[in-house]
Amino acid sequence: MTTRRxxxxxxxxxxxxxxxxxxxRSSKCGGESLLATSYDSFDGVVRKYGEAAESNVKALVxxxxxxxxxxxxxxxxxxxxxxxxxxxxxxxxxxxxxxDSDRLARSGxxxxxxxxxxxxxxxxxxxxxxxxxxxxxxxxxxxxxVKDVYPYSWWRVGRLAEFAPPLxxxxxxxxxxxxxxxxxxxxxxxxxxxxVESASSYVFGHLDETEDDGAPAAASSSxxxxxxxxxxxxxxxxxxxxxxxxxxxxxxxxxxxxxEERWSVVTSKLPP
Numbered sequence: 001m002t003t004r005r006x007x008x009x010x011x012x013x014x015x016x017x018x019x020x021x022x023x024x025r026s027s028k029c030g031g032e033s034l035l036a037t038s039y040d041s042f043d044g045v046v047r048k049y050g051e052a053a054e055s056n057v058k059a060l061v062x063x064x065x066x067x068x069x070x071x072x073x074x075x076x077x078x079x080x081x082x083x084x085x086x087x088x089x090x091x092x093x094x095x096x097x098x099x100d101s102d103r104l105a106r107s108g109x110x111x112x113x114x115x116x117x118x119x120x121x122x123x124x125x126x127x128x129x130x131x132x133x134x135x136x137x138x139x140x141x142x143x144x145x146v147k148d149v150y151p152y153s154w155w156r157v158g159r160l161a162e163f164a165p166p167l168x169x170x171x172x173x174x175x176x177x178x179x180x181x182x183x184x185x186x187x188x189x190x191x192x193x194x195x196v197e198s199a200s201s202y203v204f205g206h207l208d209e210t211e212d213d214g215a216p217a218a219a220s221s222s223x224x225x226x227x228x229x230x231x232x233x234x235x236x237x238x239x240x241x242x243x244x245x246x247x248x249x250x251x252x253x254x255x256x257x258x259x260e261e262r263w264s265v266v267t268s269k270l271p272p
Contacts, residue, residue, distance in 0.1 A: 007066075009034045
């Protein structure tokens with residue numbers, strides 16, 4: 001019988017490994033308790049992110065962390081080199097890889113901004129479905145951090161647990177960059193910085209023994225679904241029915257309605 005290796009933290013898609021190193025240096029996770037991974041090979045990481053990435057990897061290894069490359073966040077059990085169980089899984093600023101994006105564009109899957117949003121939703125959803133299999137129960141959590149601006153706000157990350165049962169959204173945290181000294185978010189295709197002045201971490205987990213199976217998922221503070229004047233498509237509340245009616249007729253709402261209609265078709269074809 002194979003023994004599962006236990007870790008406190010697993011990081012996925014950590015471009016230059018600066019977030020993984022920040023976890024160690026801020027004492028949020030001991031080096032020996034960290035499994036840090038990248039989608040790219042080691043050569044690919046260095047080619048994209050330069051000497052800083054190489055230095056970060058060395059520092060992680062020196063701190064006792066396990067570093068693995070070529071790990072697909074949507075197929076963790078298949079691409080990790082060992083059978084693991086973890087308390088926390090972190091995916092910082094997920095984004096479809098530039099090469100995958102080009103391939104999808106050539107095949108006609110991506111033809112407009114809505115297609116890009118849908119593909120990024122699918123990336124996060126497939127990650128959630130994969131990562132939950134590694135969680136230590138009942139305490140294990142998955143943290144997905146995204147920016148609070150368009151187009152990321154249209155991904156509706158907090159609602160994706162609906163398609164990854166029995167996972168549920170437990171809470172939403174404001175991401176405080178200063179709490180992770182040395183962390184620099186990188187773009188997926190080059191050594192460029194992705195500003196993260198305003199971002200949120202969506203925390204997912206399973207029900208623990210003290211919770212009711214029928215308990216509703218947590219919602220962000222800006223989402224009040226039982227409000228009288230509320231647009232569920234845009235997660236917006238209004239002070240009057242007139243304001244809501246005007247909103248329902250504007251171009252942005254219509255664009256989001258069209259996006260959600262397409263998303264419904266996509267999710268109807270997903271395997272259980």
